[in-house]
Amino acid sequence: MTTYDLIIKNGKIVTAESTVQGDIAIKDGKIQEVGQSLEGTADRVIDAEGLHVLPGLIDTHVHFNEPGRTEWEGLETGSRSLAAGGVTTFFDMPLNSTPPTINKKNLDLKKACADEKSIVNPRYWGGLVPENIADLKELHENGVIGFKAFMSPSGIADFNHVDDETIFKGMKEIASLGSRLAVHAESTVICDQLAEEKQKQGKTTARDFVESRPIISEIEAVRRIISYAEATGCKVHVVHASSRKVVEVIRAAQERGVDITVETCAHYLALTVKDLEEKGGLAKCCPPLRDEDEVEDLWAAVANGEINVIASDHSPAPASMKTITDNYFEGWGGISGAQSTLNVMLTEGYFKRNLPLEKIVALTATNPAKLFELDGKGTIAKGYDADITLVNLEESFELKNEDLFYRHQHSPYVGMTFKGKVKSTIVAGEVVFENGEITASKKVNA
Numbered sequence: 001m002t003t004y005d006l007i008i009k010n011g012k013i014v015t016a017e018s019t020v021q022g023d024i025a026i027k028d029g030k031i032q033e034v035g036q037s038l039e040g041t042a043d044r045v046i047d048a049e050g051l052h053v054l055p056g057l058i059d060t061h062v063h064f065n066e067p068g069r070t071e072w073e074g075l076e077t078g079s080r081s082l083a084a085g086g087v088t089t090f091f092d093m094p095l096n097s098t099p100p101t102i103n104k105k106n107l108d109l110k111k112a113c114a115d116e117k118s119i120v121n122p123r124y125w126g127g128l129v130p131e132n133i134a135d136l137k138e139l140h141e142n143g144v145i146g147f148k149a150f151m152s153p154s155g156i157a158d159f160n161h162v163d164d165e166t167i168f169k170g171m172k173e174i175a176s177l178g179s180r181l182a183v184h185a186e187s188t189v190i191c192d193q194l195a196e197e198k199q200k201q202g203k204t205t206a207r208d209f210v211e212s213r214p215i216i217s218e219i220e221a222v223r224r225i226i227s228y229a230e231a232t233g234c235k236v237h238v239v240h241a242s243s244r245k246v247v248e249v250i251r252a253a254q255e256r257g258v259d260i261t262v263e264t265c266a267h268y269l270a271l272t273v274k275d276l277e278e279k280g281g282l283a284k285c286c287p288p289l290r291d292e293d294e295v296e297d298l299w300a301a302v303a304n305g306e307i308n309v310i311a312s313d314h315s316p317a318p319a320s321m322k323t324i325t326d327n328y329f330e331g332w333g334g335i336s337g338a339q340s341t342l343n344v345m346l347t348e349g350y351f352k353r354n355l356p357l358e359k360i361v362a363l364t365a366t367n368p369a370k371l372f373e374l375d376g377k378g379t380i381a382k383g384y385d386a387d388i389t390l391v392n393l394e395e396s397f398e399l400k401n402e403d404l405f406y407r408h409q410h411s412p413y414v415g416m417t418f419k420g421k422v423k424s425t426i427v428a429g430e431v432v433f434e435n436g437e438i439t440a441s442k443k444v445n446a
């Protein structure tokens with residue numbers, strides 16, 4: 001009889017294709033067998049009767065800010081929060097860490113931190129900034145997922161946004177490497193001009209801030225990047241699209257044969273301008289939250305297969321930087337949400353809008369694995385990595401600050417009631433989170 005490290009028995013196994021009751025046998029970090037009534041013994045057997053068993057989520061967009069800005073988050077707290085949220089792999093953004101990931105030396109620094117501290121699988125975006133086109137090749141050779149550029153100011157002094165000339169040159173280089181450019185697509189001209197007008201008139205409410213970063217600003221930047229993609233052949237991934245109107249522009253380009261994909265984030269599907277008004281800085285991000293009709297339209301885009309991936313864009317900061325008294329142009333733009341993506345998708349998607357579980361798995365695990373060529377990840381099947389999360393769909397809970405594993409225990413999702421609770425998260429066969437506790441063997445004393 002075969003001996004395994006772990007057997008997960010009798011769960012409802014969800015993949016992008018189907019949901020089937022069965023067992024999963026794991027050894028040496030890999031899924032060895034998936035099937036009904038598997039034979040064999042194991043060091044540990046988890047009874048998953050009544051639970052759903054999903055591939056661990058792949059969060060393609062987080063800012064963990066390490067090295068250099070761990071007072072905002074860090075790889076230990078950041079990765080723990082992911083484990084608690086059922087996420088087993090993350091792609092860390094090149095900015096907010098200091099130094100930013102814009103050359104191999106800096107990438108090596110970040111890798112060393114993650115190797116020491118992360119309890120889930122790390123991957124890295126490289127940055128494209130006006131100063132580093134000569135470094136892209138080496139970053140690519142050292143395994144970055146792709147390159148992230150800002151088309152408008154990033155809010156971080158050591159990560160400059162790209163002017164049109166740099167982005168064009170960068171895209172030529174990235175195309176020659178066969179890699180992909182991820183863009184923060186907002187128009188500097190539109191946002192800067194509108195913000196200046198508003199502030200001159202003393203208009204600084206949440207609504208004023210949102211109006212200074214309108215959907216057309218995203219559309220303008222996306223249209224420009226599409227033109228450059230068509231001219232250079234560079235593959236493009238638009239991050240955090242806040243509206244279906246942005247997605248429609250991308251769809252039209254896809255239909256012409258442009259290799260362009262799109263991410264949206266849980267907060268654009270769960271929160272509105274009203275939350276920004278009520279919760280203040282906790283709900284401030286760029287592009288900003290939109291109104292309810294936009295949220296519904298974005299869900300329609302999700303249901304219709306128009307979105308490739310859903311990420312958190314976890315961009316945390318200390319409470320002092322998130323406090324807005326009356327000027328919404330002040331205060332850090334970035335949402336703390338890494339722990340809640342699956343909760344949002346289950347509560348707002350599966351339960352409220354009948355979005356099938358299989359689609360949630362596709363958007364949060366299978367699609368990102370395929371798009372970014374992560375071998376052995378993104379589904380539950382023989383030979384794949386044993387990156388898995390177990391969820392109880394019957395359990396509801398109200399999210400409390402003390403439930404959060406972030407360095408700063410705040411989030412616009414606090415106070416919301418979610419249905420569907422993560423019970424365990426397994427990374428390469430090791431249970432790293434179980435019943436509300438981190439159980440990973442990796443211990444960090446930093």
Ligand SMILES: NC(=O)NC(NC(N)=O)C(=O)[O-]
Binds near residue numbers: 154156285286333
């Ligand atoms: N420097 C950041 O972390 N920026 C992030 N901030 C947001 N989304 O508000 C982002 O992804 O643009």
Ligand SMILES: [Zn+2]
Binds near residue numbers: 239240286
């Ligand atoms: Zn961004």
Ligand SMILES: [Zn+2]
Binds near residue numbers: 061
């Ligand atoms: Zn981001």
